[in-house]
Amino acid sequence: MSTATTTTELVETKKSGGLTGAAANYIDERTSISTAVKELGRKIFPDHWSFLLGEVALYSFVIILLSGSFLTFFFHASMTPVEYDGSFMPLKGVEMSAAMASSLDISFDIRGGLLMRQVHHWAALLFVAAIGLHMLRIYFTGAFRKPRELNWIIGFILFILAMAEGFTGYSLPDDLLSGNGLRIIDGMVKGIPLIGTWISFLLFGGEFPGEQIVGRLYSLHILLLPAIIVALIAMHLLFVVVHKHTQYPGAGRTNQNVVGYPVLPVYAAKAGGFFFIVFGVVMLMASLFTINPIWNYGPYDPSPVSAGTQPDWYIGFADGALRLIPPGLEFVWLDRTWSFNILIPLISLGLFILVVLIYPFIEAWVTGDKREHHILDRPRNAPTRTAIGAAGVTFYAALWATASSDIIATHFSVTMEGVIHTMQFLVLVGPFIAFFVAKRICLALQKKDREIVLHGYESGRIVRLPGGEYIEVHQPVDEYDRWKLVSYNDYKPLMIRPNADGKITVGQKARAGLSRWFFEDRIAPVNNTELEQAHGDHH
Amino acid sequence: MAKDDNSGKDLTAADSSTVGHEGAPAGTAVVVRDAVANPGFPPHRPRVTDLDPSAERQAERTVYTLFYLSIVGSVFAIVAYMVFPIIPEDPGSVRLNNLFIGLGLTLALMAIGIGAVHWGKALMFDHEGIDERHPVRGTDETRTRAVEIFHEANVESGIGRRSLIRNSLIGALIAFPLPAVVLFRGLGPMDTNPSALLSHTMWKAGTRLAIDPTGTPIKASDVTLGSAFHVIPEGLQDLEHGKLEEKGKAAVLLMRLKPEDLNELPERKGWSYDGIVAYSKICTHVGCPVALYEQQTHNLLCPCHQSQFDVTNHCEVIFGPAKRPLPQLPIAVDSEGYLIAQSDFTEPVGPSFWERH
Numbered sequence: 001m002s003t004a005t006t007t008t009e010l011v012e013t014k015k016s017g018g019l020t021g022a023a024a025n026y027i028d029e030r031t032s033i034s035t036a037v038k039e040l041g042r043k044i045f046p047d048h049w050s051f052l053l054g055e056v057a058l059y060s061f062v063i064i065l066l067s068g069s070f071l072t073f074f075f076h077a078s079m080t081p082v083e084y085d086g087s088f089m090p091l092k093g094v095e096m097s098a099a100m101a102s103s104l105d106i107s108f109d110i111r112g113g114l115l116m117r118q119v120h121h122w123a124a125l126l127f128v129a130a131i132g133l134h135m136l137r138i139y140f141t142g143a144f145r146k147p148r149e150l151n152w153i154i155g156f157i158l159f160i161l162a163m164a165e166g167f168t169g170y171s172l173p174d175d176l177l178s179g180n181g182l183r184i185i186d187g188m189v190k191g192i193p194l195i196g197t198w199i200s201f202l203l204f205g206g207e208f209p210g211e212q213i214v215g216r217l218y219s220l221h222i223l224l225l226p227a228i229i230v231a232l233i234a235m236h237l238l239f240v241v242v243h244k245h246t247q248y249p250g251a252g253r254t255n256q257n258v259v260g261y262p263v264l265p266v267y268a269a270k271a272g273g274f275f276f277i278v279f280g281v282v283m284l285m286a287s288l289f290t291i292n293p294i295w296n297y298g299p300y301d302p303s304p305v306s307a308g309t310q311p312d313w314y315i316g317f318a319d320g321a322l323r324l325i326p327p328g329l330e331f332v333w334l335d336r337t338w339s340f341n342i343l344i345p346l347i348s349l350g351l352f353i354l355v356v357l358i359y360p361f362i363e364a365w366v367t368g369d370k371r372e373h374h375i376l377d378r379p380r381n382a383p384t385r386t387a388i389g390a391a392g393v394t395f396y397a398a399l400w401a402t403a404s405s406d407i408i409a410t411h412f413s414v415t416m417e418g419v420i421h422t423m424q425f426l427v428l429v430g431p432f433i434a435f436f437v438a439k440r441i442c443l444a445l446q447k448k449d450r451e452i453v454l455h456g457y458e459s460g461r462i463v464r465l466p467g468g469e470y471i472e473v474h475q476p477v478d479e480y481d482r483w484k485l486v487s488y489n490d491y492k493p494l495m496i497r498p499n500a501d502g503k504i505t506v507g508q509k510a511r512a513g514l515s516r517w518f519f520e521d522r523i524a525p526v527n528n529t530e531l532e533q534a535h536g537d538h539h
Numbered sequence: 540m541a542k543d544d545n546s547g548k549d550l551t552a553a554d555s556s557t558v559g560h561e562g563a564p565a566g567t568a569v570v571v572r573d574a575v576a577n578p579g580f581p582p583h584r585p586r587v588t589d590l591d592p593s594a595e596r597q598a599e600r601t602v603y604t605l606f607y608l609s610i611v612g613s614v615f616a617i618v619a620y621m622v623f624p625i626i627p628e629d630p631g632s633v634r635l636n637n638l639f640i641g642l643g644l645t646l647a648l649m650a651i652g653i654g655a656v657h658w659g660k661a662l663m664f665d666h667e668g669i670d671e672r673h674p675v676r677g678t679d680e681t682r683t684r685a686v687e688i689f690h691e692a693n694v695e696s697g698i699g700r701r702s703l704i705r706n707s708l709i710g711a712l713i714a715f716p717l718p719a720v721v722l723f724r725g726l727g728p729m730d731t732n733p734s735a736l737l738s739h740t741m742w743k744a745g746t747r748l749a750i751d752p753t754g755t756p757i758k759a760s761d762v763t764l765g766s767a768f769h770v771i772p773e774g775l776q777d778l779e780h781g782k783l784e785e786k787g788k789a790a791v792l793l794m795r796l797k798p799e800d801l802n803e804l805p806e807r808k809g810w811s812y813d814g815i816v817a818y819s820k821i822c823t824h825v826g827c828p829v830a831l832y833e834q835q836t837h838n839l840l841c842p843c844h845q846s847q848f849d850v851t852n853h854c855e856v857i858f859g860p861a862k863r864p865l866p867q868l869p870i871a872v873d874s875e876g877y878l879i880a881q882s883d884f885t886e887p888v889g890p891s892f893w894e895r896h
Contacts, residue, residue, distance in 0.1 A: 042668065043670065044667075044668045044669065044670040081782075087625070087627045087628050087629075087633075088630070089628050107633070108625065108630070108633055109625060109627075110625075111620055111624065111625055111636055111640070112620065112636065112637075112640050114633060114636075114637045115636075115637045115640055115641050115644075118637070147675040180827060180843065183787075183825070183826045183827060184825045184826070184827065184843060186825070186826060186890070187822075187824065187825025187826040187827075187889070187890035188825055190890050190891065190892040190893070191825075191890065191891060191892070192893070193893055194893055195893075196892060196893050197733050197734055197737070197892040197893050197894055198727075198733060200733070200892075201727045201733035202723065202724070202726040202727045203726070204727075205726055205727055205728070206727055206728050206731070206736075206784070207733075207736050207737070207781075207784040207787070207788075208784065208787055208826070209783050209784065209787065210784065212726075216726075242675065243675060244670060244672055251577065251578050251579065251580060251581050252577065252578075252579050252580030252581070253577075254577060255672070256671060256672050257669050257670065257671055257672060258669065258670040258672060259580075259667050259668075259669050260667055260668065261665075261667060261668065262668050265659070265663055265664075266659050266663050266664075266665075267659075268659075269655045269656065269658050269659030269663060270655070270656050270659040270660065272655055273651065273652045273653070273654070273655025273656035273657075273658075273659065274652060274656060275652070276648045276649065276651040276652030276655065277648075277649060277652030277653060277656065278652075279648045279652070280644075280645050280646075280648035280649030280652055281649075283641055283644045283645040283648055284641070284642075284645040284649075286637075286641055287637060287638050287640075287641025287642050287644075287645060288638070288641070300783070301752075301783070301786070302783060302786050302787035302790060302821070302828065303751050303752075303769060303771070303786060303790040303820060303828050303830075304769070304828065304830060305827060305828045305830045305842050305843070306842070307831060307842045308842070309842060309843070319843075319844075322824075322825065322844050322860060323844045323845060323859075323860065324860075325860035326860075327846075327856045327857075327858060327859060327860065327861065327862065328856070328862055329860070329862065330862030330863065330891060332895075332896055335896045336893055336894065336896060337891045337892065337893055337894075337895045337896060339862075339890075339891045341824065341860045341861070341862060342825070342891075367566045367567055367568065368564065368565075368566025368567055369564070369565055369566035369567070369568050370563040370564045370565075370566065371563045371564075371565055371568075372563070372674065372675065374672060405845060406842065406845060416845055416858070417858055420845065420858075420859075479578040480578055480581040482575070482578075483575070483577060483578055486574075486575045487574075487575070487577070489568055490568065490569040490571070491566070491567045491568050491569065492567050492569055493567070494567050515567060519567065524569065524571075525571065525574070525575075526575065527571050527572075527573045527574055527575060528573040528574070528575055528576075529573055531575060
């Protein structure tokens with residue numbers, strides 16, 4: 001270590017007057033960059049694998065921007081019919097849109113073009129997946145609590161925009177599958193009362209499919225949506241700097257400090273290196289695994305379709321919702337068509353999304369807790385929240401799996417109707433089961449934590465006592481490990497009290513009801529008295 | 540469960556009455572009086588590379604070897620670009636081009652990434668640092684000054700006092716984006732009404748049924764029992780414009796069943812020909828092509844959302860989210876034996892829309 005320090009010093013003295021110093025001085029005198037370095041250079045970030053999920057999302061977005069820019073140089077966003085005259089023999093002479101023809105050229109006539117297309121598509125799938133997992137991490141650890149509620153909203157909008165980017169991009173090659181996806185969107189839009197027909201008409205510039213939609217989606221895909229996403233990501237990260245990162249409970253960590261490694265040099269190396277690892281993994285997938293082989297599907301035509309077609313994974317939940325509607329939910333009333341087979345999925349998904357969006361505010365209202373929270377909850381220590389999350393995940397997963405109902409039916413040789421009925425049951429009842437099971441598991445884990453704190457952990461060492469009795473020796477946890485088990489927030493149900501006018505308002509009653517539902521079953525953290533008593537028992 | 544048995548030892552912050560650490564109300568959070576104290580930081584554990592100089596040298600070698608490997612990967616990718624060209628009409632060459640450029644780049648990227656992370660974890664100074672947090676809100680002094688600034692701006696501009704100026708400005712700001720909204724009307728053609736477009740297709744009395752996609756007209760005698768044809772109106776392939784739009788409405792499935800299997804509605808008695816029936820292929824749910832015909836059961840299945848239609852029973856929905864039966868195209872046979880349409884569909888085809896009735 002001592003040699004390392006001396007070399008650093010040597011380098012510093014050598015450089016102070018050198019070219020680097022002169023360049024740094026030049027820039028600082030014009031930008032005041034030294035202020036930024038002073039503020040951010042040694043900023044501390046805590047370490048945990050789950051904090052990498054957001055980084056994966058950020059890095060895959062960068063990869064998408066890089067590979068997407070390459071693709072724009074070759075792609076023609078036009079639906080003008082052309083006769084394909086590229087290298088892919090089976091489609092030679094087939095009439096298709098310029099968009100499809102140029103996508104085939106990227107795949108078959110430009111060296112590395114297919115690679116970039118596949119990098120772009122794989123990175124896009126990873127982008128949405130990483131955002132989803134990042135959101136789950138935030139949710140289950142309670143990182144959305146004050147002061148981070150607004151950042152939850154920004155992140156949530158980013159999730160929606162990522163899916164919009166995915167869908168617009170998926171539609172651009174104008175192949176059979178993407179055209180079918182647009183047909184479904186068209187059908188759903190037309191099912192919206194009052195304005196649906198006109199929205200579809202304006203979107204497609206006339207009748208479906210028209211010759212406009214690819215160009216319009218292209219504007220959204222490469223200009224409008226990325227601009228909004230970049231702006232929101234900037235805000236998202238700015239808030240991370242303002243709030244400072246959350247940390248998991250641990251010895252020495254408090255709500256008033258952040259413990260971890262500085263940006264320079266450790267995080268520059270680890271996070272910077274991680275970008276290259278994510279890029280490398282995406283590159284490896286693009287080299288080895290085909291994604292979206294549009295040449296097998298052919299150009300869009302409203303007539304043919306192949307069985308077992310699947311949307312990209314993140315659209316699955318919406319497609320699944322459409323499949324689950326039982327027959328007959330469409331009526332003519334007041335001389336107008338009311339398509340509840342479209343409206344029920346749209347409204348239920350809308351409500352689901354809304355609940356996810358406003359959850360931080362619901363929980364804040366129930367607890368009435370106005371303090372800042374920078375120490376993350378272990379999921380077990382917020383049993384009701386974790387159970388609600390499990391219910392939401394189950395609901396989403398059941399919808400998502402339904403998007404493959406036909407594949408499930410053919411692969412497992414079961415009836416299509418049976419699969420749909422099972423999934424209908426799972427979507428409606430599954431969340432309740434998941435809620436109950438997750439909550440019980442959380443409470444059981446909390447009890448186990450108490451047990452470990454009070455009586456130690458099972459050492460696996462069996463001892464025979466002089467009387468012939470066998471016991472397993474319990475080892476006490478050390479005070480550092482113990483801290484992780486006893487330091488958590490505990491809430492009690494709200495006691496209704498009359499307000500200043502001596503009245504109990506409806507809002508107050510609702511809040512008390514919710515509060516009881518949240519905190520009725522609670523396991524309090526071990527306190528000193530209990531700890532001393534338990535130790536007394538042992539000695 | 541620790542219900543209320545230790546209520547003597549903890550304080551329930553009875554809804555906003557008790558104050559937390561930072562002065563903000565803790566709500567219904569329980570503030571424990573004799574909570575276990577934070578033991579402070581555990582002792583630092585040195586890494587192998589801190590204790591063993593040879594391990595440190597080994598780590599250093601690993602890191603720079605990886606960085607050199609990355610250069611090898613980049614060079615490999617450039618060489619692969621030249622060594623594995625795309626040969627026209629040889630899909631295998633595309634695969635090799637994709638694979639080797641990709642693997643070169645993978646090596647270039649992964650080696651930088653793993654090398655940098657290993658450097659950070661094994662060699663860089665690994666004592667954790669601590670930053671103090673401060674409440675996110677500005678200090679009282681800052682906030683007072685901010686309020687003052689707004690107050691001064693109000694007084695100096697008079698925006699609170701001169702209500703006419705303020706209100707007219709708000710009105711102007713609301714009005715000015717409205718023309719932009721109107722401009723978007725131009726997204727669709729000006730002189731057409733969408734619901735009128737959706738109500739008609741290319742089919743007319745006398746239009747021959749032709750095979751999709753060749754456009755060859757179909758004779759009734761070509762349609763054997765149990766067969767199904769994908770059908771377009773004759774002349775669709777010769778359209779200069781709007782081919783796909785017309786096809787999206789006019790696509791038809793033609794099937795021949797035993798006449799006794801067909802349960803026809805009384806008002807549609809003359810719509811079939813000797814057990815040959817023609818139905819719109821566009822699903823009444825969201826418009827996918829209902830392309831899968833199950834010969835034994837005479838069911839049509841939409842591959843998108845699994846709506847099923849019973850051909851024997853005028854394409855009624857027997858399962859899935861669709862509500863309406865597939866519209867039937869009334870057909871007949873002309874003097875040369877070709878199948879023709881008696882008229883257009885008698886109702887709009889495809890997904891439902893608001894103005895449909």
